[in-house]
Amino acid sequence: MESSELKRSKDSVNSCESARRSSFPDEVLExxxxxxxxxxxxxxxxxxxKDWYNAERWSRTHVFIGNCYSVSPEIVARxxxxxxxxTLKGKPRFSDFNLVPENWGADIHAWLVVFAAEYPFLEELRxxxxxxxxxxxxxxxxxxxxxxxxxxxxxxxxxxxxxxxIATHCKNLTELDIQENGIDDxxxxxxxxxxxxxxxxxxxxxxxxxxxxxxxxxxxxxxxCKSMRVLKLNRSVSLEQLQRLLVNAPQLAELGTGLxxxxxTIREYEELESALSNCKNMHTLSGLWDAxxxxxxxxxxxxxxxxxxxxxxxALQSVELAKLLAHCPQLKRLWVLDxxxxxGLEAVGLNCPLLEELRVFPADPFDDEIVHGVTEAGFVAxxxxxxxxxxxxxxxxxxxxxxxxxxxxxxxxxxHFRLCIMNPGQPDYLTNEPMDExxxxxxxxxxxxxxxxxxxxxxxLTFEYIGRYAKNLETLSVAFAGRxxxxxxxxxxxxxxxxxxxxxxxxxxxxxxxSGLEKYESMRSLWMSACNVTMNGCRLLAREMPWLNVxxxxxxxxxxxxxxxxxxxxxxxxxxxxxxPSVLTx
Amino acid sequence: MDGxxxxxxxxxxxxxGGGGSSGVSTTESAVLSKVEVVSEACSYPAETExxxxxxxxxxSGGSSTGKTKAANSSWGECGRILTAKDFxxxxxxxxxxxxxxxxxxxxxxxxxxxxxHDSGSPTGVSQVVGWPPIRAYxxxxxxxxxxxxxxxxGDSGIGEKDKPKDALKKKLNYxxxxxxxxxxxxxxYLGFVKVNMDGIPIGRKVDLNAxxxxxxxxxxxxxMFLRSANSLEKEPLTMASKLLDGSSEFVLTYEDKEGDWMxxxxxxxxxxxxxxxxxxxxxxSEANGLAPRFNESNDRQRSKPI
Numbered sequence: 001m002e003s004s005e006l007k008r009s010k011d012s013v014n015s016c017e018s019a020r021r022s023s024f025p026d027e028v029l030e031x032x033x034x035x036x037x038x039x040x041x042x043x044x045x046x047x048x049x050k051d052w053y054n055a056e057r058w059s060r061t062h063v064f065i066g067n068c069y070s071v072s073p074e075i076v077a078r079x080x081x082x083x084x085x086x087t088l089k090g091k092p093r094f095s096d097f098n099l100v101p102e103n104w105g106a107d108i109h110a111w112l113v114v115f116a117a118e119y120p121f122l123e124e125l126r127x128x129x130x131x132x133x134x135x136x137x138x139x140x141x142x143x144x145x146x147x148x149x150x151x152x153x154x155x156x157x158x159x160x161x162x163x164x165x166i167a168t169h170c171k172n173l174t175e176l177d178i179q180e181n182g183i184d185d186x187x188x189x190x191x192x193x194x195x196x197x198x199x200x201x202x203x204x205x206x207x208x209x210x211x212x213x214x215x216x217x218x219x220x221x222x223x224x225c226k227s228m229r230v231l232k233l234n235r236s237v238s239l240e241q242l243q244r245l246l247v248n249a250p251q252l253a254e255l256g257t258g259l260x261x262x263x264x265t266i267r268e269y270e271e272l273e274s275a276l277s278n279c280k281n282m283h284t285l286s287g288l289w290d291a292x293x294x295x296x297x298x299x300x301x302x303x304x305x306x307x308x309x310x311x312x313x314x315a316l317q318s319v320e321l322a323k324l325l326a327h328c329p330q331l332k333r334l335w336v337l338d339x340x341x342x343x344g345l346e347a348v349g350l351n352c353p354l355l356e357e358l359r360v361f362p363a364d365p366f367d368d369e370i371v372h373g374v375t376e377a378g379f380v381a382x383x384x385x386x387x388x389x390x391x392x393x394x395x396x397x398x399x400x401x402x403x404x405x406x407x408x409x410x411x412x413x414x415x416h417f418r419l420c421i422m423n424p425g426q427p428d429y430l431t432n433e434p435m436d437e438x439x440x441x442x443x444x445x446x447x448x449x450x451x452x453x454x455x456x457x458x459x460x461l462t463f464e465y466i467g468r469y470a471k472n473l474e475t476l477s478v479a480f481a482g483r484x485x486x487x488x489x490x491x492x493x494x495x496x497x498x499x500x501x502x503x504x505x506x507x508x509x510x511x512x513x514x515s516g517l518e519k520y521e522s523m524r525s526l527w528m529s530a531c532n533v534t535m536n537g538c539r540l541l542a543r544e545m546p547w548l549n550v551x552x553x554x555x556x557x558x559x560x561x562x563x564x565x566x567x568x569x570x571x572x573x574x575x576x577x578x579x580x581p582s583v584l585t586x
Numbered sequence: 587m588d589g590x591x592x593x594x595x596x597x598x599x600x601x602x603g604g605g606g607s608s609g610v611s612t613t614e615s616a617v618l619s620k621v622e623v624v625s626e627a628c629s630y631p632a633e634t635e636x637x638x639x640x641x642x643x644x645x646s647g648g649s650s651t652g653k654t655k656a657a658n659s660s661w662g663e664c665g666r667i668l669t670a671k672d673f674x675x676x677x678x679x680x681x682x683x684x685x686x687x688x689x690x691x692x693x694x695x696x697x698x699x700x701x702x703h704d705s706g707s708p709t710g711v712s713q714v715v716g717w718p719p720i721r722a723y724x725x726x727x728x729x730x731x732x733x734x735x736x737x738x739x740g741d742s743g744i745g746e747k748d749k750p751k752d753a754l755k756k757k758l759n760y761x762x763x764x765x766x767x768x769x770x771x772x773x774x775y776l777g778f779v780k781v782n783m784d785g786i787p788i789g790r791k792v793d794l795n796a797x798x799x800x801x802x803x804x805x806x807x808x809x810m811f812l813r814s815a816n817s818l819e820k821e822p823l824t825m826a827s828k829l830l831d832g833s834s835e836f837v838l839t840y841e842d843k844e845g846d847w848m849x850x851x852x853x854x855x856x857x858x859x860x861x862x863x864x865x866x867x868x869x870x871s872e873a874n875g876l877a878p879r880f881n882e883s884n885d886r887q888r889s890k891p892i
Contacts, residue, residue, distance in 0.1 A: 097716030152719065180723040208723070293843070313727055315860060317843050339860070363728065364856070365718050372857065395718060422718045451720075479717065504716075 016378055026055055033264060034059040066524050068106055068130065069549065072573040073114035080387065083169040085124035085149075086115070090255045092527050092567055093477075094502060096154060099529060099565065106133045107157075109139070112579075116143040124149040124175075126214045137162030137419060141169035149175035149203070156182030159569035160190045160209065167193035175203035177230075185211045192217040205232035207256045209229065212236040223248045229281075235289050238270055239264060246275035247434025255279065257287035259498060260295055260314065261458075269298060272479040277301035286310035300327040308573040310335040312361050322347035333357040338395060345378030349385025357391035365395070365422060378402035383410035390448075391416040398429040399456060404438035405576060414446040418453035426503070427457040434458055440465035449485035453477040463487035467494025475500045488512035492519050503528040510537030511568070517541065520548055525569035542586035549575050550586045783811050783867035784836070794859050800851055804838070810865065837868045 033056050040131060046056040062085040062104050090106025094333055108130045117121050120446065122144045132155050133480060140147065147170050152158075160183070166188055188414065191214050191370065194201075201221065206213070206351050222228060222245050228251060233242065237258030246252070250256065264272065272295075280303055291314035295475035303309070306328050311321070312335040321336065321344040331352045336344065338360050360374055361450075376399045383389060389411040408414065419438075427434055443465050449471055454462060458481035467490035474497050484486065488508040491501065492515050500523065508531035520526055542550040551563035575585045666834045709757075782789040790810050838850040842861040850858070850865070 094716065094719075096721045097719050098722060099716045109598060152721070180721060182722065312724070317861065318846055359650065361720065362718065365720055365728070365852070366727075395720075420718055424717065477719075479719075505714075 021270070022351050023332070026051075027189075029055040030059040032063070039064045044405065050224075051073040058082060062087070062124075063142040063462075065089065067569050068111070069572045069576050070524070070569060071575065073111045075120035077114055081118075083119050083128075086111075086119075086122065087128075088130060089127040089128040090130035090155075090380055092502070092503065092525065093129070093500075094527055094529065099504070100582065101582050102156075103157035104553075104583060105131070105576065105578050105580070107133075107136075109133070109136045112136055112139055112143070112361075118188055121146050123147060125149075126151040126152045126153075127155055129155065130259040131157040132162070133157050134159055134162035134165065138169075139166035141165045141263060146172060148172050151175065151179070153177075153179045153555060154181060159184035160211070163206075164193045167191070170196075171198065172200060172214065173198075174227075174448075176201065177203055177205045178208045179205060180207055183208055184477055185209050187211055189214060190209065192223065194221055194222075196220075197227070199224050202227050204228065205230065205256065205349075207232040207234050209234045210236070219244060219248070225246065226251075228252065230254040230284075233287060236258050238262050238297065240354075242270045243268070243275045246279060250278045251281060252279050253281045253283055254284035254311075255286070257285075258289065259312050260288045260291035262295075263293070269295070273298040273301065282306065284308040284310075286313075288314040290314065290326075291316065293317070293323075296320055296324050299324065300388050305330055307331060308337045312337055312359065312406040316340075316344070318343035318482055320348065320349070325351040328352065329354075330354055333391075335359040337361050337363045340364045342371065342378035342381065345374060346381040349381045350403045352386060354388060355382070355386040356388050358389060359391075359393040360395055361393075362395040362422065373397055376400050379403065380406055381406040382549070383435045387411060388413070393418040393420075395422060397422055398426075399435065399438065400428045400430050401435060401437040401441075402428075402430075404440040408441050408445040412445050413448060414442065415448050416451040416570075417442050417446065417449060418451065418477070419455055420453065421456040424455075425457045426455075428529050432459070436461040436465070440469075443469040447472065449473055451475040454481060455479060459483050460487035460490070463490040467491050472497055474498060476502070478503045478506055480505045482506045482508060485509055485512035485515070489515045492516035498522075499524045501525075503529070503531060505530040507532055509533055510540075513537050514541060517544055520545065520568055521570050523570070525567065527566040528563075529563075531566075533566055534561050535563050538563045538566055539586050547571065551579065552584045552586065553582055554584065568572075668772050675744050688764050779840075779862055781807060781810070781867065782867040784869045784872065786811065792865070794862065799855055800858075803850075807838070807865075807867065835870055839866065840865045 021444075025415065031050070033042075033045060033052075036045065036056075036059075039062070044058060046053045057080050059272070060080050063080055065071060065076070066088045066089050068088050068090045087340055088109075088111065090525050091100055091104055095104065106129060108127060109132075111517060120143070125140065125147075126149070132152065137158055140150070144164075150166060150170075150173075150489070159179075163176070165177070166173065186351055193271065194217070198221075202225070204221075204225075208541075211234075213234065215237065218237075219241075221435060228249055231245070231252055231255070233245075235258055237245075239258075239260065239262040244259055246255075276298060279302055283305055284301070285299070285306055285308070288311055291311070292556075293316075296316075301323070303328070304581075307330055309328060309331055315337050316324075318340050321340045325331070325347050328351065331353055334348060334352065334355060334357070336359070340347075340360075346358070347447060348358065348484050361376075362372070362373055374396050376396065378391075379394055379396070379399075380403050383406065387410060388389065390413045392414065395418075396419075397420065413528075421435070424443070424550070428438075435454075436459055438456070439452070439454050439458070439462045442452065449470055452466070452470065452473060452475070454477070460483045463486075465480060466476065471478075473495045476495070476498065478501075485508055488503070488506070490514055492512075498519070504527075508528065512538060513528065513533050516526070538550050538552055542548065547570055549569055549571045551567045552563045553567070555564045558564050579585055744777050779792060779794060780789050781792050792806055792810065793801070794803070797806065839847050840850050840858070840862045841847050843863055847866070853861075
């Protein structure tokens with residue numbers, strides 16, 4: 001503590017200008033700034049003057065790093081001495097769809113080593129798309145005595161053994177959140193590793209795991225962790241077991257069930273129904289694997305205050321969904337499979353006037369022989385009934401320009417519009433025209449739009465619209481679209497707030513790539529794969545822009561001059577040294 | 587006489603993803619010759635083979651020649667339960683499966699098909715790596731759900747992505763090794779549906795999980811209901827079934843989750859399994875209104891053009 005105080009007074013002496021102007025003691029400034037949570041606000045604050053820069057860095061306890069290669073752990077530790085919580089994101093988003101080689105990088109270990117030295121009191125670590133091994137998890141578990149919260153989303157490289165290490169050593173753990181990871185699921189004994197004396201867990205999410213768990217250990221754990229508010233089970237937990245857990249944890253605010261189908265007696269059904277309805281605080285419900293109409297009614301009484309319902313693992317039919325939604329008047333977020341079809345979405349429009357977010361996932365994404373799932377009609381129906389809708393992710397097999405125009409007219413407040421017409425390059429199925437006007441309507445009408453994913457048959461006109469109108473757009477995802485370089489140039493020339501641009505299978509080449517030279521430094525990253533960019537174009541980009549890392553991933557058997565996959569991102573850490581041989585840094 | 591409960595097979599029918607009606611000629615003669623051999627129970631004139639072959643292409647899947655080589659055609663053409671395929675008006679535009687035959691091979695990257703932005707018929711979804719953009723985790727869950735419902739299926743379709751195929755395969759292995767047994771057991775009871783046959787007072791139950799196709803189901807139903815009734819030709823073949831005398835006396839129908847009665851065979855197997863509540867082997871004469879031109883075609887099916 002002493003050395004830090006010395007350091008601070010030295011800094012304030014240096015900033016004589018602000019010392020003259022304001023007699024604000026550092027401590028007060030720091031106290032005020034410590035109330036700032038948003039990292040963007042904090043970034044702005046740190047630019048005001050040296051005093052504020054220092055006050056901000058000393059008061060910051062949480063650091064958010066959107067691209068782990070944009071900065072090094074040493075740089076972070078140097079600037080922010082008092083970090084207790086870190087959020088790190090690694091691989092490009094398209095790694096979720098297997099477009100990034102497995103050993104690409106984004107390994108957490110180097111960070112952990114630095115953190116162990118500089119932030120021994122680290123409490124929280126939230127990782128997305130990072131590679132993390134069991135050794136790293138064990139290192140984490142033993143290096144930070146105050147460690148409280150671990151959240152892993154879309155990560156890979158670890159197994160349940162790593163979880164066992166966490167359970168064994170983290171005496172103060174409050175949160176263990178394992179979501180959608182490529183985890184090597186060896187077995188369930190990790191749950192038994194929580195000591196008998198351990199009672200602090202508030203969040204436990206192991207829905208990701210597929211293997212059987214030690215239910216006895218789980219039951220005891222839930223029983224003694226009285227502050228538990230989030231519990232998300234995996235498939236192996238049966239309805240009967242669920243009932244037993246709920247009886248001991250009626251305080252749960254978020255519940256993820258296990259398998260929601262089993263032969264129950266009448267009595268068992270009633271017990272389940274009763275246990276569920278006793279969870280008066282429940283606002284989020286998920287899991288529900290294989291749920292069918294038979295047992296859904298057990299949920300009805302529990303849904304009164306529900307705001308988030310995730311049915312994306314339950315292949316419900318429209319009637320089943322309609323009946324369930326009649327009991328969910330407060331719903332704000334809904335995720336479903338397209339087995340509910342347009343009829344089900346009509347029920348959404350009728351029953352959920354407060355709805356803000358809708359995600360419709362395809363149950364059969366690869367079967368495009370038969371038209372089923374949802375169509376434009378379902379989306380339109382929702383838009384009529386849910387004027388507050390602002391976040392949509394919609395997978396469908398047909399769409400029209402007119403429908404989209406209607407939708408955004410009904411719901412002009414979209415912030416996230418992600419439309420996936422699953423057949424690449426498919427036109428408006430009624431008029432056979434490109435879908436340009438649809439997305440034109442979106443960007444013209446939805447002035448708050450931050451994130452856009454386009455699909456269907458699109459010419460450069462779509463991108464003209466985007467560049468011209470999407471003034472708040474931060475993330476754009478493009479696939480199988482566009483006609484020429486002009487399209488991409490429009491986007492790079494417009495869209496002042498663009499941060500992430502990801503493009504695949506589009507006819508954009510070097511001219512387009514290079515038109516964004518200036519722009520890329522204000523962006524987090526650019527991804528281009530299966531486009532017309534060449535190695536020479538990438539080399540030129542790398543040469544002109546020293547603060548950008550330009551990485552090319554080559555595929556086997558491709559032309560030497562083609563740059564199959566390009567990933568460009570700004571960085572103050574310089575080119576990375578841990579790239580595998582398939583990734584060339586230019 | 588012989589109560590042969592048969593779902594229309596007919597090797598000459600559609601192949602694979604088609605529903606197409608071509609290619610009848612070569613198999614036709616083979617079929618006919620078989621029919622002649624077993625003739626007395628079968629009173630269908632020759633042309634019947636043609637449109638019968640049009641029907642539900644059970645067990646064909648491209649193996650039409652194989653089928654007719656086997657003597658099973660002897661049963662197929664002489665009596666069967668009509669299904670939706672017998673009524674082309676009911677069958678949807680499955681025949682328009684143009685362009686790339688994207689039959690159920692999910693996620694596989696087919697060689698050399700570049701996506702043409704100008705083409706009116708875009709390449710199928712199944713041809714592209716990493717598309718549609720669904721997280722690998724969710725994809726695995728879908729695979730396991732589908733596997734559990736089907737009870738089989740090499741899901742290599744989804745797993746065989748091009749580059750990081752190992753990654754996804756690895757992930758599938760994690761899930762696959764446990765889920766297939768657990769979930770099939772869990773879903774076991776859901777797989778049983780009641781089956782009633784007109785004229786038979788006692789109903790039976792059939793486990794849908796044990797079948798992956800309509801022909802397999804038909805086989806099982808046949809065994810169940812007609813094994814005792816029929817004592818004639820017992821061909822020891824996978825698709826063998828008993829001969830049924832008379833016209834197509836029975837139709838296989840099902841009640842779906844919304845209470846509607848439909849002809850079996852109209853929708854893909856997976857969809858059927860998800861929505862079926864119970865089955866009924868109905869007398870043809872009672873199956874009015876199940877298909878638009880049913881009555882009409884009842885008389886005319888024998889001479890229905892291909």
